[in-house]
Amino acid sequence: MSDSTTKPKTTTRPKLEKPKLYKIILFNDDYTPREFVTLVLRAVFRLNEETGYRIMMTAHKLGSCVVMVCAKDIAETKAAEAMDLAKEAGFPMLMKTEPEE
Ligand code: TYC
Structure with a gap:
């Protein structure tokens, strides 16, 4: 039989901050x-032909388009990777990262 005087086990769960998500924006x-x-x-973003085309055309028509939302380090790495490819090819394609509201 279980001992009714035994204290219930308590665990302290530290409150973890939810990591902020970042948008990668194509201009x-x-x-x-x-x-x-x-x-x-x-x-760079492993998008299929249709999605890649749609995002490109949205930026082309509206001025900018969110490519993906992810952790800060991934967002910065991917944006840099994409802009490096453009720079190597001699194009000014611009991406920026910014925290989501
Ligand atoms: N506007 C460019 C053109 O007409 C195409 C383009 C689309 C460039 C999206 C950048 O983020 C961009 N050649």
């Missing part, structure tokens, strides 16, 4: 070819 420009932007989106 339109007049010089980077559409095909190149779509290719980079596919290669």
Whole structure:
């Protein structure tokens, strides 16, 4: 039989801050070819042809488009990776990261 005087086990759970999520935003420009932007989106963000094209066209028409939302370090790495590819190819394609509200 269990001892009714036994104290219930308590565990202290430290309150962990929910890690902030970051948006990766793609900006339109007049010089980077559409095909190149779509290719980079596919290669760096593992998007399929249709999604890559849709995101590229949204940035092209509206000025910018959120590519993905993720942890800060991943967002910064991916944005840098994409812009490095553009720089190597001589295009000004711009991405920025910013915390989600
Ligand atoms: N506006 C570019 C063009 O007409 C294409 C483009 C789309 C560039 C999206 C950047 O984020 C971008 N060649």
